[in-house]
Amino acid sequence: MSEDDDIILSELDDEELVQQMFDDLYDGLREEIEEGVNILLERGWAPYKILTEALVGGMTIVGADFRDGILFVPEVLLAANAMKGGMAILKPLLAETGAPRVGKMVIGTVKGDIHDIGKNLVSMMMEGAGFEVVDLGINNPVESYLEALEKEQPDILGMSALLTTTMPYMKVVIDTLVEQGKRDDYIVLVGGAPLNEEFGKAIGADAYCRDAAVAVETAKDFVGRRHNQMNA
Amino acid sequence: MSNQTAPLPDAEKLTHEGFSTGSQGRILLIACGALAREILALKEMKGWQHIDLTCLPAILHNSPEKITDAVRASVEKHRPVYETIFVVYADCGTGGQLEKACADLGVDMVAGPHCYSFFEGNAHFALHDDEITAFYLTDFLARQFDAFVWKPLGLDRHPELAAMYFGNYTKLVYQAQTDDPALTAKAKDCADRLGLAFERRFTGYGDLATTLSRWMDKEP
Numbered sequence: 359m360s361e362d363d364d365i366i367l368s369e370l371d372d373e374e375l376v377q378q379m380f381d382d383l384y385d386g387l388r389e390e391i392e393e394g395v396n397i398l399l400e401r402g403w404a405p406y407k408i409l410t411e412a413l414v415g416g417m418t419i420v421g422a423d424f425r426d427g428i429l430f431v432p433e434v435l436l437a438a439n440a441m442k443g444g445m446a447i448l449k450p451l452l453a454e455t456g457a458p459r460v461g462k463m464v465i466g467t468v469k470g471d472i473h474d475i476g477k478n479l480v481s482m483m484m485e486g487a488g489f490e491v492v493d494l495g496i497n498n499p500v501e502s503y504l505e506a507l508e509k510e511q512p513d514i515l516g517m518s519a520l521l522t523t524t525m526p527y528m529k530v531v532i533d534t535l536v537e538q539g540k541r542d543d544y545i546v547l548v549g550g551a552p553l554n555e556e557f558g559k560a561i562g563a564d565a566y567c568r569d570a571a572v573a574v575e576t577a578k579d580f581v582g583r584r585h586n587q588m589n590a
Numbered sequence: 591m592s593n594q595t596a597p598l599p600d601a602e603k604l605t606h607e608g609f610s611t612g613s614q615g616r617i618l619l620i621a622c623g624a625l626a627r628e629i630l631a632l633k634e635m636k637g638w639q640h641i642d643l644t645c646l647p648a649i650l651h652n653s654p655e656k657i658t659d660a661v662r663a664s665v666e667k668h669r670p671v672y673e674t675i676f677v678v679y680a681d682c683g684t685g686g687q688l689e690k691a692c693a694d695l696g697v698d699m700v701a702g703p704h705c706y707s708f709f710e711g712n713a714h715f716a717l718h719d720d721e722i723t724a725f726y727l728t729d730f731l732a733r734q735f736d737a738f739v740w741k742p743l744g745l746d747r748h749p750e751l752a753a754m755y756f757g758n759y760t761k762l763v764y765q766a767q768t769d770d771p772a773l774t775a776k777a778k779d780c781a782d783r784l785g786l787a788f789e790r791r792f793t794g795y796g797d798l799a800t801t802l803s804r805w806m807d808k809e810p
Binding site for chain 2: 431
């Protein structure tokens with residue numbers, strides 16, 4: 359039995375509990391995260407505070423260690439799965455308590471591509487940062503994107519691809535937006551393992567995001583600038 | 591088809607270190623380690639005694655961004671020794687970078703997006719628009735499934751992650767280059783471990799054979 363097995367989460371004070379939740383997220387312990395979230399709710403923490411301070415705070419450490427080569431994809435997936443458990447408890451409560459909304463994003467993996475791990479991480483971290491996310495799933499033709507943009511009127515369109523054979527499809531979507539005179543209505547962010555900044559620029563995206571944390575920061579930055587322009 | 595008399599390099603060595611037949615011929619093939627057995631089998635069958643083979647570590651397959659520089663370095667290293675060099679890689683996830691490098695270097699490479707395509711035949715594979723939920727294994731990848739798939743994805747430590755990685759896949763297609771019941775059983779086991787339906791598709795050497803033959807006809 360490890361030392362951690364002896365820790366009774368409910369006996370920790372708030373600060374210790376949040377620190378322990380950081381550790382548990384890092385270790386991908388979903389049940390412990392769910393328990394931690396429930397304890398903080400019982401102690402009267404606002405759902406948004408739990409989301410940002412305990413869950414997003416913990417995932418930020420995971421993201422930084424992934425970028426630094428300390429953690430690898432399997433560990434990040436386990437952490438994400440643990441965070442998902444916490445989010446599932448908080449999501450309905452966030453809607454009820456009126457958490458602040460930073461912006462709205464429509465996101466999907468492009469046509470011909472069924473890979474969604476990166477996209478799902480981005481969706482989760484964007485939600486954690488206060489964005490409303492409409493996830494179109496995988497294998498999206500241009501029509502799906504256009505329909506969702508029309509219906510949802512988001513600030514941001516996010517597109518993901520894992521394959522070099524499918525990533526050019528992002529340009530098809532962007533070119534269609536240009537043809538229809540809608541390109542400037544949205545911030546277009548792209549990501550995926552084979553992409554790079556040069557590719558993002560070449561296809562006419564606003565930015566390439568190398569990971570979920572960068573996607574969140576880039577999205578906040580662009581949305582902030584957009585609001586400033588509208589208010590100027 | 592599976593009766594090869596050429597010396598077979600060890601799959602572990604091909605994965606992590608690469609392989610070389612030594613320099614005796616006028617023509618050098620610089621290839622992915624995942625193709626060594628198949629190229630040596632074709633060399634034996636066709637009697638191409640004038641070609642040498644050097645293979646880069648097959649594990650580059652998992653880091654395609656490193657392939658172009660590795661191939662370029664190998665071409666530059668061997669250029670002083672050989673009259674002619676061919677690159678036995680397809681695009682292999684380099685996003686056109688390898689094609690550009692080969693054009694710069696003045697060497698031919700294999701057409702197509704990857705070995706799954708050229709083993710089946712690029713023209714035929716391109717018709718598989720309906721197969722985006724297929725996960726492909728070749729003979730080499732069936733042999734080296736643990737080194738290329740299971741361990742790098744952390745499934746040896748966390749098999750529960752298989753659903754997150756492969757949840758959108760529906761079947762594993764084993765593209766068999768040879769008739770080898772033991773390898774077919776191994777590929778079937780890979781499909782079972784990933785929770786995917788299994789399909790065996792015999793391809794032989796496909797466009798690999800026709801491409802090498804075309805090159806050898808040009809450089810008899």
